[in-house]
Amino acid sequence: MHPGDLKRFEINGYAQGTTYKVTYYAADSLVTQSQTDSLLAAIDSSVSLYRPASLILKFNHSEKGISVDHHFAVLVKKALEINRETGGLVDITVKPLVDAWGFGANKTTAFPDSAKVKAILKHVGGNKIRLKGEFLYKSDPQVQIDLNGIAQGYTADLLAGLLDKNGIQNYVAEIGGELRIKGHKPDGEPFRIGIEAIDDNDIHPSPLQMVIAPGNAAVTTSGNYRKHLQANGRQISHIIDPKTGYPSQTDVISVTVVAKDGITADGFDNGFVTMGMRQTLDFIAKRGNLAAYIIYKKPNGSIADTATSNFKAIEVK
Amino acid sequence: MERRTFVKSAGLLAGASVLNPSGIFAEAKPAGIVRIGVIGCGDRGKGIIQVLNQLPDKFKVVAICDVLEFRITETRQQNKDAKFAVYADHRGLLDNKDVDAVVISVPLNMHYTIAVDVLNAGKHLYLEKTMTYNIPQALQLVKLVKSKPKQVVQVGHQYRYSPLYYRVKEMINKGYLGDITQIDCRWDRNGNWRRPVPSPELERQINWRMYKQYSGGLMAELLSHQVDFINWAFETHPQQMFATGGIDTYKDGRETYDNVQVMFRYEGLHSMVGNFGATCANAHDGYLFKIKGTLGTISLLTDEGKFYPEKRLLADKGLVDGVTGATRIVWNKEGGSPILPEKTKDGTWYAFNEFYKSVVNGTLPDSNVFTGARTAICVHSANAALYGKMPMAWKPEYNVV
Numbered sequence: 001m002h003p004g005d006l007k008r009f010e011i012n013g014y015a016q017g018t019t020y021k022v023t024y025y026a027a028d029s030l031v032t033q034s035q036t037d038s039l040l041a042a043i044d045s046s047v048s049l050y051r052p053a054s055l056i057l058k059f060n061h062s063e064k065g066i067s068v069d070h071h072f073a074v075l076v077k078k079a080l081e082i083n084r085e086t087g088g089l090v091d092i093t094v095k096p097l098v099d100a101w102g103f104g105a106n107k108t109t110a111f112p113d114s115a116k117v118k119a120i121l122k123h124v125g126g127n128k129i130r131l132k133g134e135f136l137y138k139s140d141p142q143v144q145i146d147l148n149g150i151a152q153g154y155t156a157d158l159l160a161g162l163l164d165k166n167g168i169q170n171y172v173a174e175i176g177g178e179l180r181i182k183g184h185k186p187d188g189e190p191f192r193i194g195i196e197a198i199d200d201n202d203i204h205p206s207p208l209q210m211v212i213a214p215g216n217a218a219v220t221t222s223g224n225y226r227k228h229l230q231a232n233g234r235q236i237s238h239i240i241d242p243k244t245g246y247p248s249q250t251d252v253i254s255v256t257v258v259a260k261d262g263i264t265a266d267g268f269d270n271g272f273v274t275m276g277m278r279q280t281l282d283f284i285a286k287r288g289n290l291a292a293y294i295i296y297k298k299p300n301g302s303i304a305d306t307a308t309s310n311f312k313a314i315e316v317k
Numbered sequence: 318m319e320r321r322t323f324v325k326s327a328g329l330l331a332g333a334s335v336l337n338p339s340g341i342f343a344e345a346k347p348a349g350i351v352r353i354g355v356i357g358c359g360d361r362g363k364g365i366i367q368v369l370n371q372l373p374d375k376f377k378v379v380a381i382c383d384v385l386e387f388r389i390t391e392t393r394q395q396n397k398d399a400k401f402a403v404y405a406d407h408r409g410l411l412d413n414k415d416v417d418a419v420v421i422s423v424p425l426n427m428h429y430t431i432a433v434d435v436l437n438a439g440k441h442l443y444l445e446k447t448m449t450y451n452i453p454q455a456l457q458l459v460k461l462v463k464s465k466p467k468q469v470v471q472v473g474h475q476y477r478y479s480p481l482y483y484r485v486k487e488m489i490n491k492g493y494l495g496d497i498t499q500i501d502c503r504w505d506r507n508g509n510w511r512r513p514v515p516s517p518e519l520e521r522q523i524n525w526r527m528y529k530q531y532s533g534g535l536m537a538e539l540l541s542h543q544v545d546f547i548n549w550a551f552e553t554h555p556q557q558m559f560a561t562g563g564i565d566t567y568k569d570g571r572e573t574y575d576n577v578q579v580m581f582r583y584e585g586l587h588s589m590v591g592n593f594g595a596t597c598a599n600a601h602d603g604y605l606f607k608i609k610g611t612l613g614t615i616s617l618l619t620d621e622g623k624f625y626p627e628k629r630l631l632a633d634k635g636l637v638d639g640v641t642g643a644t645r646i647v648w649n650k651e652g653g654s655p656i657l658p659e660k661t662k663d664g665t666w667y668a669f670n671e672f673y674k675s676v677v678n679g680t681l682p683d684s685n686v687f688t689g690a691r692t693a694i695c696v697h698s699a700n701a702a703l704y705g706k707m708p709m710a711w712k713p714e715y716n717v718v
Contacts, residue, residue, distance in 0.1 A: 179639045181638075194637035
């Protein structure tokens, strides 16, 4: 087919409390909004904490666990892998802590004291859940999970899968700032992805911090400041450190991760916020197959950025 | 003049506070609690009592006053556990030594006289908006309050006490909207704006908003909030005021217009046209408040707001095929982004928390006699334009506010 025969199609929608956008190039509209919407509805009914009848709520309210669906199992399996790889810094059983700190579906008016945190920590940990076949077990009734940190990246993968299945070779699928990219534009130019700049405020549209051309990959970003609460004039992070039980207090403001798929990139990014800048760079150097761009706060309070060398390689100057 | 320009997150405020040792309160009483007398127990007065009841570590309503017996009965029924001292005449309430501060929520024409009595009785004052019934009273009240530096006077433009409105002021001052030229405000309803009257001879006392003798109509009772916010947020006032309107739907003997449109001309750092309108004959817009600048638009309800950057600002993001961001700003379907992550509480809750701080610390409230007078002057000039069918101008003698 001549490149000139390809037309640009765009699907814009609203799902998982955020926006999604699929852009693809094809001779005809091979994928429609009703398809993407029903795909997103399926994942919502499985792992959304805001959907009253979702499977994840059923699991959280259960005594011993429940049978889960395919999406749920894939997410849990990956989350447990990443939990082991990060030495427990990424942990989906962190949910009771997220709730206690007021970042859950219900807001709290007071922060938990150290005794409360200690008590909750007894029900937090990768070893508190076990997936056997399609049954997800929990070690005690208080164990609850939160897949919000990883589900959006996986959703981008599912959108990509839908496009692949329909023979689309060139696309960008984005949900809530998490992306899957494949192919290139009809003129042969790569897809360019902008990374939003950090400002002292989070609403002022400012120029993009950086533009990358990642090729066939997933890009996700985890930020430590858009969602925060204020306590005694101090902002606290919405990312809870599952080892200490307290909100993460590292130098990292945001991490952008590039990986082969969204579930991996999104699965790691929150953990990198908790790890801190230096440890994240070491971790990625050792592990391979990931690239990262980190915006962080220096000890003197000024904002700086750094990237792994493989990330620098995809930067568009 | 403003003591603060920054938002304080009120949601998680610790209740801790220390009484000013200079001894505003000489008598022995529960530590740190400001004892309130409420003059005027209509819907607003009763509503304020409900809010004060939610702040038991700060306030206690100890006395109530209303000239209408059934209002007293209603207030008692709503507060069964409370032991109020009850008065039909406000002067009796002001003689009560247990009252530290007074809330005035009576028809507009009585604001000034009662406020003067409160101040002369040595009490702190929370005075409902609009501050006074006319401009001379506003200027007089400024003079009187200046002579009583130890007493706190807060004016009840409560909406701007919400963290949302502080944030909007900050956004304006930091230039996020660019050069602002247009303000659009509405406060519409589809209904006659009347209260039920238990007996015909009470018509004027209960539906005082319908009559010029008591009220400044829609301008004073509703649009004054938005007028006040613009004055405060931009630290400005209009130079010229144009208006039109009429009694277009409810020809039921009322005197105040049921359909008004006011246009203000502001000049200064931001030279702007402000459009303020209210009708009783269409509810589609309800409360609408838009502030429009070269870089974006803010659209506000009383408890939530959205920011819409101008399309050209998003254009540089259009040069890329996708954006990843730590901010994860969620643009709604119309391309807007929430200003605060969650809805705020009712403005009255924030306003009384701040009133408490001002009383305890002896500081000037953000909605004070000066800003209150400025807004009252705007309201009454607008009404003069509206009912007199002629443009009005800001006069040099108003500059004391």
